Amino acid sequence: MARTLNVGMIGYGFMGRAHSNAYHQVAHFFPGEIRPVLKAVCARDEQKVKQFAETWGYESIETDWRRLVARPDIDLVDICTPNNLHKEIAVEAARHGKMILCEKPLAMNSAEGKEMVEAVEKAGVPNMVWYNYRRVPAVTLAKQLIEEGRLGKIFHYRAVFLQDWTISAELPQGGTALWRLDVAAAGSGVTGDLLAHCIDTAIWLNGPITRVTAMTETFIKERKHVLTGKVEKVGIDDACAFLARFANGSLAVFESTRYARGHKALYTFEINGEKASIAWDLHDLHRLSYFDHRDESRVRGWRSIHVTDSDMPYMKHWWVPGLQIGYEHTFIHQVADFLEAIAKGQVAHPTFRDALETQKVCDAVLKSAQTGQWVDVESVDG
Numbered sequence: 012m013a014r015t016l017n018v019g020m021i022g023y024g025f026m027g028r029a030h031s032n033a034y035h036q037v038a039h040f041f042p043g044e045i046r047p048v049l050k051a052v053c054a055r056d057e058q059k060v061k062q063f064a065e066t067w068g069y070e071s072i073e074t075d076w077r078r079l080v081a082r083p084d085i086d087l088v089d090i091c092t093p094n095n096l097h098k099e100i101a102v103e104a105a106r107h108g109k110m111i112l113c114e115k116p117l118a119m120n121s122a123e124g125k126e127m128v129e130a131v132e133k134a135g136v137p138n139m140v141w142y143n144y145r146r147v148p149a150v151t152l153a154k155q156l157i158e159e160g161r162l163g164k165i166f167h168y169r170a171v172f173l174q175d176w177t178i179s180a181e182l183p184q185g186g187t188a189l190w191r192l193d194v195a196a197a198g199s200g201v202t203g204d205l206l207a208h209c210i211d212t213a214i215w216l217n218g219p220i221t222r223v224t225a226m227t228e229t230f231i232k233e234r235k236h237v238l239t240g241k242v243e244k245v246g247i248d249d250a251c252a253f254l255a256r257f258a259n260g261s262l263a264v265f266e267s268t269r270y271a272r273g274h275k276a277l278y279t280f281e282i283n284g285e286k287a288s289i290a291w292d293l294h295d296l297h298r299l300s301y302f303d304h305r306d307e308s309r310v311r312g313w314r315s316i317h318v319t320d321s322d323m324p325y326m327k328h329w330w331v332p333g334l335q336i337g338y339e340h341t342f343i344h345q346v347a348d349f350l351e352a353i354a355k356g357q358v359a360h361p362t363f364r365d366a367l368e369t370q371k372v373c374d375a376v377l378k379s380a381q382t383g384q385w386v387d388v389e390s391v392d393g
């Protein structure tokens with residue numbers, strides 16, 4: 012019989028739903044020694060949080076996160092709130108000895124992130140950050156191919172994350188989902204929200220990033236704030252492009268914007284090595300493009316690998332070959348890996364410490380955009 016792990020989730024928006032779904036599904040598809048129990052969900056509006064608890068099967072509710080993290084019947088705290096609350100909740104949850112899963116980016120900046128790393132490491136509690144794209148089977152396959160040395164020496168890494176939902180000047184800032192436009196809640200714009208995903212994947216696949224040079228732009232300078240009703244300055248970066256050097260000698264180009272008309276969530280990356288190249292596209296997430304120069308020249312070309320066979324990462328837990336899975340499954344994979352790791356006394360990644368590396372790159376990017384200089388990632392605080 013499986014042991015239970017009582018989950019207390021804070022925030023019930025987009026990620027609250029994605030995570031709740033993962034806790035529900037994980038024991039069906041990845042049965043293991045530990046089974047999560049949806050013990051409590053917390054948000055400020057009592058009526059709405061009651062409704063959410065009923066819909067998703069949480070046993071109880073809280074309207075103050077401090078009460079939730081102090082409850083003796085909660086084993087794991089899951090932070091699904093805007094970025095400005097991550098640090099305070101995580102430090103308090105660690106003080107109460109809870110395991111912590113925290114949404115990305117780890118924090119508002121690397122100084123906060125460092126405090127969070129110190130708190131979980133001092134408390135000795137398992138911790139992980141939801142950089143879920145690592146667990147798209149095609150992306151995990153890319154990791155395997157690189158580790159097997161199939162690409163050889165890597166020369167180039169190229170990533171973009173493009174959206175188009177903030178082009179209207181009428182869109183306000185602040186409040187549910189729109190907190191992303193409010194620098195006081197988000198910390199930064201596309202850098203922390205979208206490029207953080209690209210940077211996490213890049214470091215995971217290609218190793219540490221050492222130096223960056225960046226430019227950012229805020230196209231719409233003032234927006235009405237939902238909470239104050241006043242027109243206020245916009246403090247986030249609407250778009251960011253940066254060049255980077257990796258420790259392994261390869262060069263990178265990263266770009267993100269919410270002003271690329273026609274693109275909803277176009278996250279793509281391409282990696283060029285001396286022997287082979289790989290490319291991936293979130294809009295077609297179950298495929299990995301692969302080009303191998305060692306193929307006989309007459310049949311050499313880009314292959315589109317349909318990542319659904321049972322020998323592909325995670326896929327033996329799902330359907331028969333040829334039937335693909337999607338976005339929500341990345342969260343199920345992440346919970347499954349976390350539960351398996353704690354059952355075996357191992358560490359699941361990315362930990363807070365891993366995510367701090369991404370945070371440092373984000374800080375270096377923003378510093379470079381401000382100063383117009385190349386910035387060494389290690390020179391960033393935290």
Ligand SMILES: NC(=O)c1ccc[n+]([C@@H]2O[C@H](COP(=O)([O-])OP(=O)(O)OC[C@H]3O[C@@H](n4cnc5c(N)ncnc54)[C@H](O)[C@@H]3O)[C@@H](O)[C@H]2O)c1
Pocket residue numbers: 021022023024025026027053054055076090091092093094096114115116141142143186187188189190204
């Ligand atoms: N891994 C991913 O792909 C991914 C995708 C989207 C968002 N995120 C991250 O997830 C986090 C949440 O984003 P979202 O899109 O779910 O936002 P959202 O606006 O949909 O939900 C935020 C939730 O936090 C709650 N909240 C705000 N202040 C609170 C407080 N003081 N106490 C309790 N609850 C409070 C809100 O009521 C809401 O339920 C952010 O850190 C974001 O960067 C990650």
